[in-house]
Amino acid sequence: MxxxxxxxxxxxxxxxxxxxxxxxxxxxxxxxxxxxxxxxxxxxxxxxxxxxxxxxxxxxxxxxxxxxxxxxxxxxxxxxxxxxxxxxxxxxxxxxxxxxxxxxxxxxxxxxxxxxxxxxxxxxxxxxxxxxxxxxxxxxxxxxxxxxxxxxxxxxxxxxxxxxxxxxxRLAAQALQAYLVLDYxxxxxxxxxxxxxxxxxxxxxxxxxxxxxxxxYWSPPLPQKDVPPLPEVLSQLDTLLHEAVQLRLVADVPVGVFLSGGIDSSLVAWYAQQHSESPILTFSIGFEEASYDERDYARRVARQLGTAHHQEVLTPQKALTLVEEVFPQLDEPFADASILPTYFLSQFARQRVIVALGGDGGDELQAGYPTFLAERYTALVAWWPKSLLHLALTWAQRLLPARDDNIALDFKIRQFLRGFTGPAYQLHTRWLSSFLPEELAHLLQPEWACHSEAILETVLGPYRDRLPPSADAFAQTAFLYYKTYLQDDILVKVDRASMYNALEVRAPLLDRQVVEFLASLPLAYRRRGSQTKWLLKKLMEGRLPQDILYRPKKGFGVPLPRWLREELRKPIEAELLRPDPWFQPAIVRQLWQAHQARQANYRKLLWNLYTFKRFARQWGFG
Incomplete structure (x- = not known):
C-alpha cells in the first residue's frame, strides 16, 4: 500500500x-x-x-x-x-x-x-x-x-x-451537515x-x-428476480471465494488474517487456511466489557481451523491513549468509533505481519446488518403520523432505562422509531444516523444550517436516481449501502486505521467477481426469516461450528456509553464544551448532561460532535 x-x-x-x-x-x-x-x-x-x-x-x-x-x-x-x-x-x-x-x-x-x-x-x-x-x-x-x-x-x-x-x-457547509447525520x-x-x-x-x-x-466504468449489478438452484449457487460461490482468497495471499512479506469470530472473518480465515501449508497467523482484540467482547468466539474458530492465534485487550486506559494517537492524523471528521479498535488491531497485527486479510463487505453484500431485520417490523409503524412517532420516541426514552450494553434495547428502539421521520428510501440511513436532518436547524448556528433539512436528499438522491424504475426497495437499499456506508465509512475506517500503522488490509469478499455474483442474487439468498447472511452460513455449514454461524451479530462495537462517563470523560467534556462557531452551546451541553445523568444514551451524538470539534481544532478550521 x-x-x-x-x-x-x-x-x-x-x-x-x-x-x-x-x-x-x-x-x-x-x-x-x-x-x-x-x-x-x-x-x-x-x-x-x-x-x-x-x-x-x-x-x-x-x-x-x-x-x-x-x-x-x-x-x-x-x-x-x-x-x-x-x-x-x-x-x-x-x-x-x-x-x-x-x-x-x-x-x-x-x-x-x-x-x-x-x-x-x-x-x-x-x-x-x-x-x-x-x-x-x-x-x-x-x-x-x-x-x-x-x-x-x-x-x-x-x-x-x-x-x-x-x-x-475552507470548511464546506454541506459536508458538515452530511457528516453530522452520517458520521462521515x-x-x-x-x-x-x-x-x-x-x-x-x-x-x-x-x-x-x-x-x-x-x-x-463500473456499477454493481441489481438483484435478479430469478432464484438459481441452491447447489449451483453454493458451488459457484465456493469457487469464487477460493480464488479471491488465494489471490490475496500473494505477497513477498508475511500475511495474516483479522479474526473476530463472526461469520465473515471466520469464512476468510477458513479459506486462507485451506491455501496455507502451515498455520496462518490470526489476530483478534476484545474488551473488558462482556457484551462487547468476542475473543471467546475468535479463539474457538482459531482452534477449529488450527491457526496460530494472537489476541489483545483494548482497555479504557489504552483507548484514552489511542484517541491521542488517531485523531491528530485524521484530516477529515470521522465518527465511527470502531476506528479505535481497528487501529489497535492493525497496530497489534503489524508486529508480526505486513499484510492482513479482513472480512469487510459481507454485511453489505449479504444483508447482514440489524437494519435488514428491522425491516420486518416496518409495517407496524410506517403508517403512524409523525406526531405519534414523536410521542412514542419521547415515552420510549422516559420509560426505558439508558443502558451501556452493546446495541442495548433503549438504543435500538430510539433508532428504530427515528428512521420513520423521512422518505422510505432514507429509512436505513436514518436508522444508522446520529443527528437527523430536521434536527440540524436546532443544533447548528444559523449560518451553517442553510437547507440542512434536505441534506439526505442532496446526498442520496443522485444515487437513487441512477437506478432504473424496475429496481425494488431492496435493490435501492443495497445500492445505497455500497455507495455510502461501505465506501465512506467501512472502507475509510480500514484504510486509515491500517495505513497509519503501515499495514495493508485486503478484503476478499469485495473481490470484483465475488461482488458481481453476490450482488446479483435475490433477497431470498441473503435473508431467510430472522437469519441474515443466509447464503454464507449455508456455505460454511460443516466447516465452522453451528453456534458460531448462527449466533446474533454483535458488530465491532465500542463501550463508549460508559467510557464517556468515566475514563474518557474529562478530555471529551473539555473539547465538547469549548466555544466554537458552528453549534448551539446550550444544545451540546444538554446532550452531555443528559448522558452523564443516564437519562439517555447519547454516545453517537456526543462522539460525532467531539470528533468534529477535535478535527476542526487540529486542522485550523476553528
Whole structure:
C-alpha cells in the first residue's frame, strides 16, 4: 500500500516533496518525487510485491512517455502480464505497478475492466499532456482531487493537498451537515470546500489541467428476480471465494488474517487456511466489557481451523491513549468509533505481519446488518403520523432505562422509531444516523444550517436516481449501502486505521467477481426469516461450528456509553464544551448532561460532535 500525490500547475518539486511528506505513514519504505514544466508526481511506498528499488515510483514506461503513481494491489497482475508479453511488452521488474502501467498503455480506459484489485492511481502521458486517474470499483483506496485557477491536483489524503499554497482550506457547509447525520463525509464531497473524492468505479481524464467531469466504468449489478438452484449457487460461490482468497495471499512479506469470530472473518480465515501449508497467523482484540467482547468466539474458530492465534485487550486506559494517537492524523471528521479498535488491531497485527486479510463487505453484500431485520417490523409503524412517532420516541426514552450494553434495547428502539421521520428510501440511513436532518436547524448556528433539512436528499438522491424504475426497495437499499456506508465509512475506517500503522488490509469478499455474483442474487439468498447472511452460513455449514454461524451479530462495537462517563470523560467534556462557531452551546451541553445523568444514551451524538470539534481544532478550521 502507498500514498500518491501530484498536480498540474505551479509549485514544482518543492511542493511535491511537502505533499508526499504528509503521506509517509502510507509508504515508509521510500518517497519519490518527479517534476518537469507544469507537472509534478509524488509517491510514498510500502513495499509488498517486488521489493527491488527498480519498482520505486513514480515509475516510467521504457520509452519515458508514460509515468504512473499507484496506491493498491492488482491481484491478477501475473495473468495480465502474460497477456501483455504475448503482445510484445517486455518487463524490467516483477511488480504489479509495471503491469498496470502497460495495461493502460495497451488498452486505455478498457484496462479497468480487466483489473482485480484495490487501487487509486494516476498515469501521466507526457506527449499528450494528459492525466488519467481511476479508483477501484468499491472505493477501497482513497483519491481526492481539486481544480483551482491554473491548478489541478490530486492526493490520497486531504492533508497532502493542503500543502499546496494555491489550495485554500475552507470548511464546506454541506459536508458538515452530511457528516453530522452520517458520521462521515460522503463521496463526492470532502470537508474542505472545492476538494472532492473520486467515486469508486469512476475515472477522470484531465488534459493540461483543465476542469472535467468524472466518468463511470463500473456499477454493481441489481438483484435478479430469478432464484438459481441452491447447489449451483453454493458451488459457484465456493469457487469464487477460493480464488479471491488465494489471490490475496500473494505477497513477498508475511500475511495474516483479522479474526473476530463472526461469520465473515471466520469464512476468510477458513479459506486462507485451506491455501496455507502451515498455520496462518490470526489476530483478534476484545474488551473488558462482556457484551462487547468476542475473543471467546475468535479463539474457538482459531482452534477449529488450527491457526496460530494472537489476541489483545483494548482497555479504557489504552483507548484514552489511542484517541491521542488517531485523531491528530485524521484530516477529515470521522465518527465511527470502531476506528479505535481497528487501529489497535492493525497496530497489534503489524508486529508480526505486513499484510492482513479482513472480512469487510459481507454485511453489505449479504444483508447482514440489524437494519435488514428491522425491516420486518416496518409495517407496524410506517403508517403512524409523525406526531405519534414523536410521542412514542419521547415515552420510549422516559420509560426505558439508558443502558451501556452493546446495541442495548433503549438504543435500538430510539433508532428504530427515528428512521420513520423521512422518505422510505432514507429509512436505513436514518436508522444508522446520529443527528437527523430536521434536527440540524436546532443544533447548528444559523449560518451553517442553510437547507440542512434536505441534506439526505442532496446526498442520496443522485444515487437513487441512477437506478432504473424496475429496481425494488431492496435493490435501492443495497445500492445505497455500497455507495455510502461501505465506501465512506467501512472502507475509510480500514484504510486509515491500517495505513497509519503501515499495514495493508485486503478484503476478499469485495473481490470484483465475488461482488458481481453476490450482488446479483435475490433477497431470498441473503435473508431467510430472522437469519441474515443466509447464503454464507449455508456455505460454511460443516466447516465452522453451528453456534458460531448462527449466533446474533454483535458488530465491532465500542463501550463508549460508559467510557464517556468515566475514563474518557474529562478530555471529551473539555473539547465538547469549548466555544466554537458552528453549534448551539446550550444544545451540546444538554446532550452531555443528559448522558452523564443516564437519562439517555447519547454516545453517537456526543462522539460525532467531539470528533468534529477535535478535527476542526487540529486542522485550523476553528
Amino acid at each position: 502507498c500514498g500518491i500525490a501530484g498536480f498540474w500547475g505551479e509549485g514544482g518539486k518543492a511542493v511535491g516533496t511537502r505533499m508526499i511528506a504528509t503521506l509517509a505513514h502510507r509508504g515508509p519504505d521510500y518517497q519519490g518525487v518527479w517534476s518537469e514544466a507544469q507537472v509534478t508526481l509524488a509517491h510514498a511506498r510500502l513495499s509488498i510485491l517486488d521489493l527491488d528499488p527498480r519498482s520505486h515510483q513514480p515509475f516510467f514506461s521504457a520509452d519515458q512517455r508514460y509515468a504512473i503513481v499507484f496506491n493498491g494491489e492488482i491481484y491478477n497482475f501475473q495473468a495480465l502480464r502474460k497477456q501483455l508479453q504475448e503482445k510484445g511488452y517486455r518487463f524490467r521488474t516483477t511488480s504489479d505497478t509495471e503491469v498496470l502501467l502497460y495495461a493502460y498503455v495497451e488498452w486505455g480506459v478498457a484496462c479497468l475492466e480487466k483489473l482485480r484489485g484495490m487501487f487509486a492511481f494516476a498515469v501521466y502521458d507526457r506527449q499528450a499532456q494528459r492525466f488519467f486517474l481511476a479508483r477501484d470499483p468499491m472505493g477501497k483506496k482513497p483519491l481526492y482531487y481539486t481544480f483551482q485557477p491554473g491548478l489541478f491536483a490530486f492526493a490520497s489524503e486531504l492533508k497532502a493537498l493542503w500543502q499546496h499554497p494555491a489550495i485554500p482550506r 463525509v460522503p463521496t463526492p464531497l470532502s470537508i474542505s470546500e472545492g476538494i472532492y473524492k473520486l467515486e469508486g468505479g469512476y475515472y477522470l481524464v484531465v488534459d493540461q489541467g483543465q476542469p472535467t467531469t468524472p466518468q463511470p
